[in-house]
Amino acid sequence: MRLEMRRKVIALCAGVAVVLTMGAAATRAQTPRTLVVAQSADIDTGDPAGSTGLATVAVLANVYDTLVRRDAALNLKPGLALSWRAVDPTTWEFKLRKGVKFQDGEPFNAGAVKFSFDRMLDPKTHWAGAGALRLIKAVTAVDDDTVRITTSQPWPLLPRFLGYYGMVVPPGYLRQNGADALVRHAVGTGAYRFVSWVKDDRVELEANPDYWGGRPKISRVTVRVIPTDAPRVAELLAGSVQLAPLLPPELFTPLETSPRTKLVVGKSLSVFFVIYNLVNIAKDKPLADPRVRQALNYAINRQAILTSVMHNVGTPVATFCSEVMDACDPSIPPFPYDPNKARALLREAGYPNGFDFSISGTNGTYPGDRDIVLAVAAQLNQIGVRTKVNVSEVGVQLRAVMDRKLPEDGWFTRFTDFFGISTIIPLRAFYSPGEWSQWRPGNGPFDQLVEEAQAAPTEAKLRDISRRLQLLYKDQAPAITLFTAPNANGMSRDLQWTPRPDLELTMADASWSR
């Protein structure tokens, strides 16, 4: 009896060992021909009108196409539309690509474009991107291959917006299966077909053999969800993941030293700020004086923070403009590090002994966030501005910001402009009626310029407005402007792929080097 028991135990152990070995072998046998990408968050939905979240858009950009495509340097290229032109100041005409099919076989045409836009912009859809496209008045299908978009005012920037928003969905699939079907299973015209999705675990994609842009070189892509950054890097080092985007600076070193991996830094559309809380600020408060606001900018040694905290990834910026945004004047220099000038400005403004200052920060929301804000505080203390940092959960912080009830004097945050147009961040963050603006009542001429930028009839005019906006921003200094946020990607050495400034993880032009 006891012998039999013992035999059973031995058999069980042997069985477990066999299963484990087979499992391990299976993991090894999964050659890197399937590209495994590890994001820190899962997609929210397969329906592009269901979310504007980065983790979702980044993956769905493989499955769906937009009318206009942007290359990795954000140049506009033909997408589902072969060409476009302004018929009159408020009408854009798009000539569509012929012979394109959705992945379920349904033909793509002007009707699908109209259907997709009408659906996205319908208030009942609650699409969070609708506000960005609010100037669109109507979308009409002229014939099968021609679409006209009329706008409520001249909008020369429309094609640029359509390089990010406006993924086209198959009307037949939706009508037949209902909107819920698209939520669970994405169907578009893009380079990759949606194969399966296990929530919070993985999305499997497969190359679309009929893709109008040619079959992608990498035939299978798995997007895994690994919420913690350290295991994402461990997966890269172990060779089981080949791309991990948006890594924080503290994890750069192992990627640079391992023979298996590399760190690839892309251009950035994100800028870090400490935005001053100027909501109904009393005239006798230090921050009401632009000289004080400038002084704090002179007190910051941006390069030192980049070196010590950000692993030298990032560029100091003068204003809300990053290196790849459109219509930016690169000749406007960032504030130099000049503590003497900072002290002099404080004296001039009547604060020779400094003042008390507080910053609301976050921990783990943006790469390096907590360390950056602590470094900023330490540097401000050097010029006598006694700075206190309160780290809070981002949901709590954003609610206070949104309600204009932030208890601190400064809001550390990162603004990203996915459209790559220099006048977007001023509109959201500094235009006094803007959603996130803490500058109220703001600066009249600044607000007026922001409004003019939205209605700029030509690109040349826009560039001119943008330049004036940047100069005024620097003079009024509604924030401590820091540097660009890192677009740092851990990659397997044999993966060839250029990180995109808009952070989309489109793999159509990725390839293996061996």
Added chain:
Amino acid sequence: MSEYAIRRVAFSLTAMLGVITIVFVLLHVSGDPATLLVTQDATRQDMERIRQAYGLDRPLAVQYGRFIARVARGDLGYSYRQGVPVTELIAGHIGATFELALASLAVAIVLGVAFGTVAAVRRGSSIDAAAMAVALLGTSMPSFWLGLLLIIVFGVKLGWLPVSGYGGLDHLILPAFVLGGFYAAQVSRLTRTSLLEVLAQDYIRTGRAKGLRGRVVLFKHALRNAALPILTVLGLSFGQMLGGAIVVESIFAWPGMGRLAVQAVLGRDFPVVQGAAIIGAAVFLTVNLTVDLVYGWVDPRLRGAAQGA
């Protein structure tokens, strides 16, 4: 007994109502889902639309009333973020949590009882000291640290086991060891204490005196009697594990309830948080109730006491 059961169920339901009310209030005062559901490009109108769509523009009392009415009908609502029923999300995550909890429970029982027994039998020896030192280490090591350490050794350096993710048995080993190891440490200390107490009893000496073999005394008489407090702790631990192990699930990219809940909290996905809290509370209360009943089954004296009461 049935009156006792009814009282227990009523108590459980009240406790659940308390849990969901607290969760509801804390969530609604701590953040605005609309600000987190959109990117910075969204306009105020976009956010207003979202608030209206989810009824967040209504007074809190109205929202609470509607919420309770829905829950009473068994409807946990739709996720704000993902647009699918909460029940579907929970169903998709609870299996992985169950799997991990069961494996961790097995680790806790096997390692905990083995270490504790050896330590008790060899009391005062170097084995005892070593076992208790390991146990101390097990309780005091944070799971994120132990998890990363094991990932580096077994996943990256040796390449024996997958670093993270959900899949075959090999994916289960590291997370189960980290999660179960923590509880194994507690169980081993408890086993040792409890066993030492029993081993000092008269009936053990009687057993030995009448010539029973040491193994029979230990396993048949001593361990069975020492099992009662261990069972209670294991029950509670299992309940906690089923609630979702947030840290372990996050490190090992395990798609379980803990991650579902924590992501929902961070994103202020109210229906999902509330759903997870309801399910978590229900599971915990059920496990506790089961432990109470099993207790009576293991210890006939308690059964008698319950009948007498």
